[in-house]
Amino acid sequence: MKNFEKYSRAYFMPPVSSMKWSEKEYITEAPIWCSVDLRDGNQALVVPMSLEEKLEYFQLLVKSGFKEIEVGFPAASETEYAFLRTLIEQSLIPDDVTIQVLTQSREHIIRKTFESLQGVKKAVVHLYNSTSVAQREQVFKRSNDEIIGIAVTGAKLLKKYAGETEGDFKFQYSPESFTGTEMEFALDICNRVLDVWQPTEDQKVIINLPATVSFSMPHVYASQIEYMSDHLKFRDNVILSVHPHNDRGTGVADAELGMLAGAERVEGTLFGNGERTGNVDIVTLALNMFSHGVDPKLNFENIPEIISVYEPLTKMKVNERHPYGGELVFTAFSGSHQDAIAKGMKWREEKECQYWTVPYLMIDPKDIGREYEGDIIRINSQSGKGGIGYVLEQKYGLQLPQEMRESFGYSVKNVSDRLHKELKPDDIYDIFKKEYVNITAPIEFINYKFVQHDTYQTAVTIRINSEIQEFESGGNGRLDAISHGLQTNLGLHYRNLIYKEHALEIGSGSQAVSYVGITSQEGAVYWGCGIDVDIMTSSVKALFSAVNKMIVIVPLSIENAPSTGGSNN
Missing domain, CATH: 3.20.20.70 (Aldolase class I)
Incomplete structure (x- = not known):
């Protein structure tokens, strides 16, 4: 100068x-x-x-x-x-x-x-x-x-x-x-x-x-x-x-x-x-x-x-980056920072730590009246799966499997990037519901019943293109029986079924949440989520959601699938 x-x-x-x-x-x-x-x-x-x-x-x-x-x-x-x-x-x-x-x-x-x-x-x-x-x-x-x-x-x-x-x-x-x-x-x-x-x-x-x-x-x-x-x-x-x-x-x-x-x-x-x-x-x-x-x-x-x-x-404004008082001083947008904070908070809960040692957070925001929700982790196109998963868990009680967090993280980041804006927790939840929860097309799950409980023989009713169909199938468990029936009766091909469930304790305590992941022949993993008052029904809805996502991405001629009327597999 x-x-x-x-x-x-x-x-x-x-x-x-x-x-x-x-x-x-x-x-x-x-x-x-x-x-x-x-x-x-x-x-x-x-x-x-x-x-x-x-x-x-x-x-x-x-x-x-x-x-x-x-x-x-x-x-x-x-x-x-x-x-x-x-x-x-x-x-x-x-x-x-x-x-x-x-x-x-x-x-x-x-x-x-x-x-x-x-x-x-x-x-x-x-x-x-x-x-x-x-x-x-x-x-x-x-x-x-x-x-x-x-x-x-x-x-x-x-x-x-x-x-x-x-x-x-x-x-x-x-x-x-x-x-x-x-x-x-x-x-x-x-x-x-x-x-x-x-x-x-x-x-x-x-x-x-x-x-x-x-x-x-x-x-x-x-x-x-x-x-x-x-x-x-x-x-x-x-x-x-x-x-x-x-x-x-x-x-x-x-x-x-x-x-x-x-x-x-x-x-x-x-x-x-x-x-x-x-x-x-x-x-x-x-x-x-x-x-x-x-x-x-x-x-x-x-x-x-x-x-x-x-x-x-x-008539003065406290700057967003002002130490302690600023709106953004406890906020992480970066994916790696969010992941570290989320894991640190989890560690603190599990270990009952005497001293505050959460990564990236100098003090506990709650000690000065700040809230975890909306203050610590906020989501934009730079955010990662850890932060996105943390938001869903803290506000909505959804505990996504680690593998599913990565899949959903890309969906959220793509939306934020396309819109060029930060996504609020409700935005993230809406994206999750739209893309993963209780998906009913092209195959809509209607109901199921067990014909023989000891062998998990199951009758399942579905709707495809406005047509009600039914098939029977068996397996090593209730969800496995329904999954087996979907594959053999509709000509679907997938493997490595991943399953997780938990009670939805925040917002509506009586509901259950299930997550299902399946791997297509091409090696891609598709995730679905089911929410229902009955844990088994939520599991079935999660399976159908995952299958429907796979069908949308890898179109299958399900209308030409073998007849499902009363077949026993």
């Missing part, structure tokens, strides 16, 4: 090596989660939420288990102010939830922020100012000491107004654009703020280190976080927080490595909504932990329900 020379690495490595985080394998406990959907997320919407919509969204966050929720920038607009006052005056904030409000380091804004908090039981007041080289030089045109002065002044004002306002207030400071700031300067300004606040074990403060713009690979951010964690004053009384954005598509990785590096708190949004490419996605972060056997301490047991609220309120 052209012009790559104009870009440089706009981040700063720590002055000392900070790589202890790389020795850790995974995150062992949930962080403090803070949702910033109603502030950072809302300000990024094309149409920000109304007061009523924000109230509904707040309830969604509470229901999802968030204990810290940033509700806005109350001094910035009347809507933000009114929203906060509504939460307080209508007692909508649960006792175990702490709201958070954002403020710049300007006295009139800080004063109005605390006015908006009148009557609140507890809140985090979040102070920020930009610290990056680009912001200092290009936007504020201030020296390092002047930028520190802004932060320190704001810290003092927070103490002043908190002392004059009833309520339990915790302070938070963010060196905004932290990732574009020299690490020594970021450390200095945070420590100067901490000197003002003097945190204690009973009154901890939050230092939040945002990747306001993501400049580096995730391991660099982790090293920056670790450096700050190792060198902050009052470290035992500081809650270290991260707030990654997703400019490089690494927001989740930044947060995960940041937690390994010492962060105890994460600010983010549901499904990553936020400025530009968005904030870190807390749904993905939390469920990544869940997939490692760690309780994320959030209630994401019904992701579809959360999406059903999230999308109308934000």
Whole structure:
């Protein structure tokens, strides 16, 4: 590409090596989660939420288990102010939830922020100012000491107004654009703020280190976080927080490595909504932990329900491939993937496995409210016999023999390929019924009766070309007797009769299903299925279905077959 020379690495490595985080394998406990959907997320919407919509969204966050929720920038607009006052005056904030409000380091804004908090039981007041080289030089045109002065002044004002306002207030400071700031300067300004606040074990403060713009690979951010964690004053009384954005598509990785590096708190949004490419996605972060056997301490047991609220309120769409929440993220179209999933699910049922190890599925979709039917295996022209058979078994209770699955799989794939579309379970079932079940042409089975049960002597009534005919035959068993009669009386030729039956337990528990496969003289295998309340009748219907499929493919002159009237074979 052209012009790559104009870009440089706009981040700063720590002055000392900070790589202890790389020795850790995974995150062992949930962080403090803070949702910033109603502030950072809302300000990024094309149409920000109304007061009523924000109230509904707040309830969604509470229901999802968030204990810290940033509700806005109350001094910035009347809507933000009114929203906060509504939460307080209508007692909508649960006792175990702490709201958070954002403020710049300007006295009139800080004063109005605390006015908006009148009557609140507890809140985090979040102070920020930009610290990056680009912001200092290009936007504020201030020296390092002047930028520190802004932060320190704001810290003092927070103490002043908190002392004059009833309520339990915790302070938070963010060196905004932290990732574009020299690490020594970021450390200095945070420590100067901490000197003002003097945190204690009973009154901890939050230092939040945002990747306001993501400049580096995730391991660099982790090293920056670790450096700050190792060198902050009052470290035992500081809650270290991260707030990654997703400019490089690494927001989740930044947060995960940041937690390994010492962060105890994460600010983010549901499904990553936020400025530009968005904030870190807390749904993905939390469920990544869940997939490692760690309780994320959030209630994401019904992701579809959360999406059903999230999308109308934000007017945003959760992408089909979005981790965990996307419509297609648990779906396999590929034949080999479908086969592996189907076998893995069967294995799990048979072995009563303690741990989830199904191929291609990172977690059990049911744990987050997704359904196996229609979610895991979906059928198109790329699908295979395993997936198609799985769909029939899961939804309709049909347990096709392995050999029959292959035959039917080609039929389904051909239909999908011809129509250029995905086939729904009902489509697949309709194809199966049409091509395999109780086929009555050109030979229609009417009934049968056993003349001599001890020798399986059988009389069978059929209809060919509107003509009723009857024949008798014997064999080694009931189905063998009828099959023998079909061959000898109608001049049919096939061998290797394959047979399987089972009760149809899903949908209509009293019915029986039988499958019959036969091999023609040319070596082709033809399958039929019979469904009936009587197991023997279903077997006979399956045999006739297979024979009729063979006759259609390899036409036989059955109208010229030997007379069947009362013959005994």
